Amino acid sequence: xxxxxxxxxxxxxxxxxxxxxxxxxxxxxxxxxxxxxxxxxxxxxxxxxxxxxxxxxxxxxxxxxxxxxxxxxxxxxxxxxxxxxxxxxxxxxxxxxxxxxxxxxxxxxxxxxxxxxxxxxxxxxxxxxxxxxxxxxxxxxxxxxxxxxxxxxxxxxxxxxxxxxxxxxxxxxxxxxxxxxxxxxxxxxxxxxxxxxxxxxxxxxxxxxxxxxxxxxxxxxxxxxxxxxxxxxxxxxxxxxxxxxxxxxxxxxxxxxxxxxxxxxxxxxxxxxxxxxxxxxxxxxxxxxxxxxxxxxxxxxxxxxxxxxxxxxxxxxxxxxxxxxxxxxxxxxxxxxxxxxxxxxxxxxxxxxxxxxxxxxxxxxxxxxxxxxxxxxxxxxxxxxxxxxxxxxxxxxxxxxxxxxxxxxxxxxxxxxxxxxxxxx
Ligand code: HAX
Numbered sequence: 001x002x003x004x005x006x007x008x009x010x011x012x013x014x015x016x017x018x019x020x021x022x023x024x025x026x027x028x029x030x031x032x033x034x035x036x037x038x039x040x041x042x043x044x045x046x047x048x049x050x051x052x053x054x055x056x057x058x059x060x061x062x063x064x065x066x067x068x069x070x071x072x073x074x075x076x077x078x079x080x081x082x083x084x085x086x087x088x089x090x091x092x093x094x095x096x097x098x099x100x101x102x103x104x105x106x107x108x109x110x111x112x113x114x115x116x117x118x119x120x121x122x123x124x125x126x127x128x129x130x131x132x133x134x135x136x137x138x139x140x141x142x143x144x145x146x147x148x149x150x151x152x153x154x155x156x157x158x159x160x161x162x163x164x165x166x167x168x169x170x171x172x173x174x175x176x177x178x179x180x181x182x183x184x185x186x187x188x189x190x191x192x193x194x195x196x197x198x199x200x201x202x203x204x205x206x207x208x209x210x211x212x213x214x215x216x217x218x219x220x221x222x223x224x225x226x227x228x229x230x231x232x233x234x235x236x237x238x239x240x241x242x243x244x245x246x247x248x249x250x251x252x253x254x255x256x257x258x259x260x261x262x263x264x265x266x267x268x269x270x271x272x273x274x275x276x277x278x279x280x281x282x283x284x285x286x287x288x289x290x291x292x293x294x295x296x297x298x299x300x301x302x303x304x305x306x307x308x309x310x311x312x313x314x315x316x317x318x319x320x321x322x323x324x325x326x327x328x329x330x331x332x333x334x335x336x337x338x339x340x341x342x343x344x345x346x347x348x349x350x351x352x353x354x355x356x357x358x359x360x361x362x363x364x365x366x367x368x369x370x371x372x373x374x375x376x377x378x379x380x381x382x383x384x385x386x387x388x389x390x391x392x393x394x395x396x397x398x399x400x401x402x403x404x405x406x407x408x409x410x411x412x413x414x415x416x417x418x419x420x421x422x423x424x425x
Contacts, residue, residue, distance in 0.1 A: 226393025
C-alpha cells in the first residue's frame, strides 16, 4: 500500500465520523435560503454542496485546505494533489513515494494514441484531450470492481486508483495532443528523472534554455488545480460521479464544461482580445485606446474575457500570481505590458456597467501572455493546460465524495407556473 493510501485510510474515517455526528445532531438546521432570483440566476450563492478540498471566499479567493494561495506559489502540483486529498502537505518521503507511484502508472496504452491519430487533424485540442480521457475508461478500476460486486466502503479506494492512473497519464496525453494538433513532430518519450510538471514541459518539446518556462508551468499547474465545488466543471463532475459513473466519465464530462468560453476557454479568448487590441493600435495601446476598445466590445454585446467572476469580488489571487511572475521574468514583453495595462483600464470601464458584479480580473486574464512569451503561441491549447491542472481538484473531490458516501445528486426543479403561483400567493 502506498503512503498516500495509508494516510487516507487514517484520515478519512475520522472525517466521516465527525460528519455523521454533525448530521445526527444538527441534520435539520437551515443553512441556506433560496430566492426566486437565485433560482433563475444560476443558483449563485445557494449553499447546497460540500467541498472539503478548497474554498473561495469572495473577498479572499482560493484557499486550499486552509492555506491561502499566496502561500502555495512555490508548491509543486504533486504536493497540491496530496494537500487536496489529505489536508496537509506531504513530507519528503511521502512526496517521493507519490511521485514514484505516478511514474509506475504513467504508461499510456497504444489505443489512446490510435484514437487521437484518427481524429480530424483540426479538432479542437480540448476535444482531443477529453476524448482521450474518455477512451481510457476502458481501464477503469472502479468500473471493473463495481462489476465484481465492490462494497460501498471500498468506492473511494477504487476512485483513488482511477485518479492516480489518470494523473499519471495526462501529461503525456496532453503533450501529444499539442504535438499532433499543431504539427510539432512525433511524440516525445517521457523523462522520469524529472518531476510531473517538468516532464510535461519536456514532452511538449518547446525550448526552455534557462528553465523559466518550466517554472511558469509548475506555477500554472498549481494555480488552476481546484476552485471549490460549485464551479461548472467541478460541479458537472460531481453530478456525473455521484451516479457511480467512474472518474473517467465524470472527469471528461467536467472538462467538457471547462471548454466553455464563460469558463476555462476564457484564457484563449482573453489572449485573443489582448492581441486584437495590439493589432488594431499597432503595438501596446494607450489607456484611451484600450478604454475605447473595451467599450466597443461591450456595446457589441460581448463579454470582456478574463474579467468578472461568479463568486469573487476582488482581483483573483491567481491573477496576482501570474502578474507577479510576468513582472519578474518578462517586464519588457509588449504582450505582457498590454495585459498589465488592461488590468489598469478594464476594471474602471466595467465598474461603470451597473449589472456587472465583479469588474476585476480572474485567473484567465494574464496566463496566456506568459505562455505566449515562451513560445506556446497556439492559444486554443491553453484550456488543455488548465484541464491537466484541474484534474487534480476534480479527482480529489471525487475520492472524498465517494469516501463520504454522498448519494446521487438530485436537486428539485419546478415549472415556471409553480414558481409564479408561489410568489403570487
Ligand atoms: N464583460 C461583459 N459583461 C460581463 C462581464 C464581462 N467580463 N462579466 C459579467 N458581465 C455581465 C454578464 O454577462 C451579465 O450580463 P446579463 O445579465 O446581460 O446576462 C451581468 O454582467 C451580470 O453578471 P455577473 O453577475 O457579474 O457575473 P456572472 O456570475 O453571471 O458570470 C462570468 C460570471 C465569469 C461568467 C462573467 O463574469 C463573464 O462572462 N466573464 C467573462 C468570461 C470569463 O472571463 N470567464 C472566466 C471566469 C473564470 C473561470 O471560470 N475560469 O475558468
